[in-house]
Amino acid sequence: MDGPRVEIINDDRPLSGFYPDPEQRRQVHYAFAHRFLPWYIHQNSRAFFHGFDDAGHDVELFVRARFPMFEKLKGLHERETSFLSGRMTFRRVMDLTARRERVLGARGILIQMPRPAECPDAFYVLAVERPGSGEEVGARVFTLERDASERSGAPDAPLSCGVVGEWSPESQHSNYGLINSTDAARFIARVEEILRGGEGRQASMQPPGADGSFTINIAMNQQGTPPSGFSKPDV
Numbered sequence: 523m524d525g526p527r528v529e530i531i532n533d534d535r536p537l538s539g540f541y542p543d544p545e546q547r548r549q550v551h552y553a554f555a556h557r558f559l560p561w562y563i564h565q566n567s568r569a570f571f572h573g574f575d576d577a578g579h580d581v582e583l584f585v586r587a588r589f590p591m592f593e594k595l596k597g598l599h600e601r602e603t604s605f606l607s608g609r610m611t612f613r614r615v616m617d618l619t620a621r622r623e624r625v626l627g628a629r630g631i632l633i634q635m636p637r638p639a640e641c642p643d644a645f646y647v648l649a650v651e652r653p654g655s656g657e658e659v660g661a662r663v664f665t666l667e668r669d670a671s672e673r674s675g676a677p678d679a680p681l682s683c684g685v686v687g688e689w690s691p692e693s694q695h696s697n698y699g700l701i702n703s704t705d706a707a708r709f710i711a712r713v714e715e716i717l718r719g720g721e722g723r724q725a726s727m728q729p730p731g732a733d734g735s736f737t738i739n740i741a742m743n744q745q746g747t748p749p750s751g752f753s754k755p756d757v
Contacts, residue, residue, distance in 0.1 A: 529609050536617045537636040540599075548639050550598070555635050555644035558592045560663045560689035563649045567661035571629050571651045574622065585620035585633055589613065625650045626714050632706060637678075641670040645684055645704050648713055662717070663689045666709045669700060686712050 541547040563570050574581060590613050593599040599613065615636070623630035629651040635644050645666045652660040666684040686698040686709065701712050 527608060531609060531611045533611050533613045534616050535613075537615050540613060540615065544639065548643065551636060551638065551643050553596065554589065554592050555633075555647050555665065556642075556689070556695075557693075558595070559588070559633065559647050559649075560693070562588060563661050563663050564689075564691040567649075567651065568659040570649070570661070571631075571659065574629065574631065581622055581631060582620045585631075586614045586618055587612075589615050589618060623648070623710060625710060626717050628653065630710075632710070634706070638668040638681075640668060641672070642667040642685070642687075644668075645681075646706060646709055648710065650713065650717070660691075664709075664713050664716075665689065666701075666704065684709070686716070688716075 537547060537551065541550050573579060573584065590599070593613070617636040619634045621632055623632045625648070631649045633647040633649075635646065638645055645668065648664045648666075650662045650664070652662055665687045667687055668681065669683050669685050672681050672683065681704050683700055683702050684704045685700055688696045688698065690696070698712070698716055701708055703709070
């Protein structure tokens with residue numbers, strides 16, 4: 523006997539469609555790129571990269587499917603599922619994209635975020651496999667972040683530079699300085715320089731905004747009063 527049929531509904535919108543309030547959207551953007559993705563990649567890098575061994579695996583679909591997981595973890599949204607009504611809704615952020623890359627011969631996954639609104643929101647997150655054997659496979663997780671100098675009032679004005687950063691497995695943030703481009707190819711080229719040993723690291727620091735200038739403390743493992751909607755434990 524067949525079980526009940528469930529209709530799958532894809533709710534496809536840009537990030538602004540799910541989070542129309544600009545401040546909440548910024549918090550969500552930051553927490554997903556700077557906290558959830560590095561944690562998710564580092565906590566089981568071997569499984570993360572193994573999932574992309576099959577050339578037919580849809581990288582973009584996989585990354586978009588992580589967003590509802592993040593929302594549930596943070597208590598932002600519960601998936602609309604009702605077997606009684608026969609419907610299941612999947613929220614997909616359509617301006618969140620991803621693709622495979624080769625970075626000095628290693629496997630890489632480049633995730634492009636929705637346009638960053640302010641410093642230090644991310645343009646990209648780049649996961650690069652650090653080869654090993656068995657459970658020793660690891661990753662390095664880099665970001666290209668909007669620079670504080672880019673303060674144009676026009677929301678769609680071109681952005682000309684970004685800051686290269688990295689998140690360690692211990693949730694420490696490093697800054698590798700400015701590049702005069704927000705182009706993915708230039709970002710990857712800078713990461714390759716870093717991996718070759720030309721790091722040019724400017725600072726090893728706590729997460730951006732740890733001085734209190736950024737309000738999403740709950741997403742940065744800092745003490746403080748969590749903003750509304752971010753009451754779940756950190757990742």
